[in-house]
Amino acid sequence: MERSVKLECRGVWKVYGAQPESFLAKHNGAPTTADFESERMIGAVRDANVQVYEGEIFVIMGLSGSGKSTLVRCLSRLIESTAGEINFEGRNLLTMTDAELIEVRRKKMGMVFQHFALLPHLTVLQNAAFPLEIQGVSLKDREARARQMIELVGLQGREDYYPRQLSGGQQQRVGIARSLVAEPDLWFLDEPFSALDPLIRREMQDEFLRLQSMLHKTIVFITHDFDEAIRLADRIAVMKDGSIEQIDTPENLVMNPATPYVEEFTRHIPRAKVMKLQSIMSKGVPDGDYAGDLAGHLTVADTVLQLDQAGLPFRVLDQDGSPVGTVGSKDAVDIMIGRTVG
Amino acid sequence: MTGIVTFLTKGSRPFWLALLVITWALSTWSFPLYKALGARWIIKFPKKYELSLDTWISNAMTWLVEDAHFILFTFRDLTRFIAAMIEIPYRIMRSLLIDGFSLGQGQQAIEIAPSISWIAIIGAMAALAFYAKNRALAWLAGLCFAYLAVFGQWESAMVTLASVLIAVPIGVGGGLALGILSYRHPWFERLLRPLLDLMQTVPVFAYLVPILFLFGFGPVSALVATVIYAMPPMVRVATVALHSVPEEIIEAGRMVGSKPRQLMWKVLVPTALPSLMVGVNQVIMLSLNMVIIASMIGAGGLGYDVLTSLRRLDIGGGIEAGLAIVVMAIALDRVSQAFAIRRVRPRPDPSKPLYLRYPLLSFVMALTVITTLLGLWIPAFRLYPEALTITTGSIWSTIMEWINVTFFDTLEAIKTFFLTYLLLPVKRFFTGIPWAWGIIVMGLISARLGGWKLGLMAALMTLFIAANGLWAKAMITVYLVSVSVLIASAIGIPLGVWAGQNARANTVIGTLIDTLQTLPSFVYLIPVVMLFRVGDFSAMIAVVLYALAPAVRYAAHGIRSIDPELIDAGKAAGCTDRQLLVRIKMPLAAPSLLLGLNQTIMLALSMLVITALVGTRDLGQEVYIALTKANTGQGIIAGLSVAFIAIMADRIVTALARTSQERLGVK
Ligand SMILES: Nc1ncnc2c1ncn2[C@@H]1O[C@H](COP(=O)(O)OP(=O)(O)OP(=O)(O)O)[C@@H](O)[C@H]1O
Numbered sequence A: 001m002e003r004s005v006k007l008e009c010r011g012v013w014k015v016y017g018a019q020p021e022s023f024l025a026k027h028n029g030a031p032t033t034a035d036f037e038s039e040r041m042i043g044a045v046r047d048a049n050v051q052v053y054e055g056e057i058f059v060i061m062g063l064s065g066s067g068k069s070t071l072v073r074c075l076s077r078l079i080e081s082t083a084g085e086i087n088f089e090g091r092n093l094l095t096m097t098d099a100e101l102i103e104v105r106r107k108k109m110g111m112v113f114q115h116f117a118l119l120p121h122l123t124v125l126q127n128a129a130f131p132l133e134i135q136g137v138s139l140k141d142r143e144a145r146a147r148q149m150i151e152l153v154g155l156q157g158r159e160d161y162y163p164r165q166l167s168g169g170q171q172q173r174v175g176i177a178r179s180l181v182a183e184p185d186l187w188f189l190d191e192p193f194s195a196l197d198p199l200i201r202r203e204m205q206d207e208f209l210r211l212q213s214m215l216h217k218t219i220v221f222i223t224h225d226f227d228e229a230i231r232l233a234d235r236i237a238v239m240k241d242g243s244i245e246q247i248d249t250p251e252n253l254v255m256n257p258a259t260p261y262v263e264e265f266t267r268h269i270p271r272a273k274v275m276k277l278q279s280i281m282s283k284g285v286p287d288g289d290y291a292g293d294l295a296g297h298l299t300v301a302d303t304v305l306q307l308d309q310a311g312l313p314f315r316v317l318d319q320d321g322s323p324v325g326t327v328g329s330k331d332a333v334d335i336m337i338g339r340t341v342g
Numbered sequence B: 001m002t003g004i005v006t007f008l009t010k011g012s013r014p015f016w017l018a019l020l021v022i023t024w025a026l027s028t029w030s031f032p033l034y035k036a037l038g039a040r041w042i043i044k045f046p047k048k049y050e051l052s053l054d055t056w057i058s059n060a061m062t063w064l065v066e067d068a069h070f071i072l073f074t075f076r077d078l079t080r081f082i083a084a085m086i087e088i089p090y091r092i093m094r095s096l097l098i099d100g101f102s103l104g105q106g107q108q109a110i111e112i113a114p115s116i117s118w119i120a121i122i123g124a125m126a127a128l129a130f131y132a133k134n135r136a137l138a139w140l141a142g143l144c145f146a147y148l149a150v151f152g153q154w155e156s157a158m159v160t161l162a163s164v165l166i167a168v169p170i171g172v173g174g175g176l177a178l179g180i181l182s183y184r185h186p187w188f189e190r191l192l193r194p195l196l197d198l199m200q201t202v203p204v205f206a207y208l209v210p211i212l213f214l215f216g217f218g219p220v221s222a223l224v225a226t227v228i229y230a231m232p233p234m235v236r237v238a239t240v241a242l243h244s245v246p247e248e249i250i251e252a253g254r255m256v257g258s259k260p261r262q263l264m265w266k267v268l269v270p271t272a273l274p275s276l277m278v279g280v281n282q283v284i285m286l287s288l289n290m291v292i293i294a295s296m297i298g299a300g301g302l303g304y305d306v307l308t309s310l311r312r313l314d315i316g317g318g319i320e321a322g323l324a325i326v327v328m329a330i331a332l333d334r335v336s337q338a339f340a341i342r343r344v345r346p347r348p349d350p351s352k353p354l355y356l357r358y359p360l361l362s363f364v365m366a367l368t369v370i371t372t373l374l375g376l377w378i379p380a381f382r383l384y385p386e387a388l389t390i391t392t393g394s395i396w397s398t399i400m401e402w403i404n405v406t407f408f409d410t411l412e413a414i415k416t417f418f419l420t421y422l423l424l425p426v427k428r429f430f431t432g433i434p435w436a437w438g439i440i441v442m443g444l445i446s447a448r449l450g451g452w453k454l455g456l457m458a459a460l461m462t463l464f465i466a467a468n469g470l471w472a473k474a475m476i477t478v479y480l481v482s483v484s485v486l487i488a489s490a491i492g493i494p495l496g497v498w499a500g501q502n503a504r505a506n507t508v509i510g511t512l513i514d515t516l517q518t519l520p521s522f523v524y525l526i527p528v529v530m531l532f533r534v535g536d537f538s539a540m541i542a543v544v545l546y547a548l549a550p551a552v553r554y555a556a557h558g559i560r561s562i563d564p565e566l567i568d569a570g571k572a573a574g575c576t577d578r579q580l581l582v583r584i585k586m587p588l589a590a591p592s593l594l595l596g597l598n599q600t601i602m603l604a605l606s607m608l609v610i611t612a613l614v615g616t617r618d619l620g621q622e623v624y625i626a627l628t629k630a631n632t633g634q635g636i637i638a639g640l641s642v643a644f645i646a647i648m649a650d651r652i653v654t655a656l657a658r659t660s661q662e663r664l665g666v667k
């Protein structure tokens, strides 16, 4: 199935320092790390190429200072990239006029911020309604919409609180409600859960997956937490020092790291957490007794208990729900203890 | 009943509206009302209840000076002693800089040593600037001082400089000592703080009066006033600076076994030095400001030149002396600021000879000795030759005359416009308010915003003003301050918002504001009087110019310190630039704007008192009259009244700022 590309960038650079354009031009548009160092420039994003497909969760992942926020701000044109090309729904984002850009942001994009970025002088309800307010939607309509969103993120009853009266997790729920209120197609989340405690973070991740299963947005999600990335991502882009090292599914990142950096990074990730049943199953479904059916996108870690307790193998289903292979408890245990991993 | 209480203390819009309407009605009809009822007390505080505090104070002062005995000495001995302690170093400094040392009095005086050559002083200033920062600053400082010589302002400038050089060490030393005491003993800080608050709000003229009474007309009085005026900021800066030394550094100091004294001088003070230097800069600038003002009680120097020119309406002379003050202020400010951010440099190699280790110092010493010795034979080395000075006075007079002739109608039209549509209506409003209602209103406003204690305090302070027969003058002060602050905010806030959003605008506006703020307040009077002559309008313009800086600064700061993520959030929601400004930036900058407003009011009040010189009829005039008559009681009462107005304004605006901060959840 060929999915359409929602957002795409090619050869995007963001350079900080004195006269970044002429710096890029001098080095033929591709300065090396040494060039950056010798001329005291900062390459926050270097030659980024990304395609985000409609309806997928695309995670950008990297350590602090690797340029994730900068990249996502280039993609949403909150900052102007120094070089490169960005297309959104087939339109060149960089040649849009200010008015067009504002229109796109109002109607098509939503964004969640690391430190919530709630307006302190507005209540929860007013914050959630803010994007509609600046579009000039009537008070009644926007509050009705905002109430729906607040309910969606589970904050009903707190509409008239001020942000400072809420816990971090609750504040980020408001941030999420605000980013969704205008029904955007493309949803940016810049480390939305990094400022939260680990327990809350997990709860919010589940919440996020639940929302996405209802809304089917196209999502660009930033995180520095690899566990979070593999839990949420359809595909992950790993960034280091402003460059994208590899873009792949969580499974492929772990199994086939493209660079030593990615390998180093993924070495300690348990295989079971990323390996999906559809990639460890034996193809074909011979006749016989089965304990039941399991979806092929589940990971080994998700299912190992079930597999172990059943005694019998399971049938593995593809996306359309038809059986395509079988998997038994031994396959899962092999992965768990690393027996088949070469 | 409870309903009324809630309405008075918690009510919102209806409360303010009702208050405004009643005040307006009373203000409009107070005069007809008095006529109709024959009740003069409505518009004037009854004479027989008026306090005679001023007479008591004056009598007490007289007793103190003439009869007070401490066991071993009289009070007069004490003041004489203090005067001598200050006078001697001041004389020496003046002799060094300009007068030369001589024996004997008047005609018989024989010079025993000359003053330092003007070339050496310029060289020393440049060397100091070079030491503090770089060659560019050295040029700036050198040229500024050379200007003073070339344009014939040297002698007055050196007299002013001598006062500053004496006042600054006392101010810095005393301020640091008090700051250390406050840091060590919280009770001392608690004791000192209200005093410092009061010192900052009492207008400068007001304490010139008792000082004049104690020390007589002359440089000593001026120096005492200068030190009193310039010290409080140093105390504050020192206390804050010491408190903000990181706990870990102090613990490290303890762990190596420092005694308290070592901890202070080897750990705390050195760590806090950059902040302390900011305080030193403030002391220098405030001293200069006050030395200029104190020319009224005998400081002499550049301030005296301005004052006499203003009195004679000698346009050229006033501008020349004013420019000299500006030039000197810029030089002193830039050099002392450079010291505050000066980077520590490596210690010179101790194996080298002394003159190589300290080349700058050696250079200055050599320059001083050579030029001063040469000055003994060649007068041009001692003083810049008079024949070579350039006088610009007549040029300035011509220019001003031309402006006044050519633009007379325009200037007059501007003045009339403002007077008719702004100043006079506001004046009518404030001066019409009956004193009794004024007390009630101040109490209500303050109680509503800051609780009943503040309300009571405000009501009592207003009563004090009325009961001393100063109601009418106080209302004129309030009206002038209101109008000036309104205009200063109307100009300053947009400028600040612009500077906060635009880096290039920020450099231009920032430089402008910095320069405006370094100028001693006296200087503002000169151009204003020349263009608009004396009166309320001139006073207002001078006050606006002087009080503009904080409005701009705080607005720019408020805009700049908004969390960038919030701005991104606005943009991501699709705000236009306008929406971003109106819906996000302005509400978030509100607390900062209010703090700026507070500062603007304080500066406006302090400047307003000085504008009494250009003929306002407010409390400033009252102080000024007291000063010319050396009437201590009258001066202190009027000064206190100004201070009370300042304190009420401060508390009310601070309460507003606090509410808005709470609303935004910032602490
Ligand atoms: N305005 C700026 N001026 C100069 N350098 C900047 C600027 N913004 C970001 N950088 C630099 O760009 C690099 C990438 O920053 P960025 O904020 O994108 O990192 P990040 O991956 O989001 O990190 P974090 O996880 O800490 O948010 C950093 O080295 C940062 O110092």
Ligand SMILES: [Mg+2]
Binding pocket: A068, A069, A070, A191
């Ligand atoms: Mg970031």
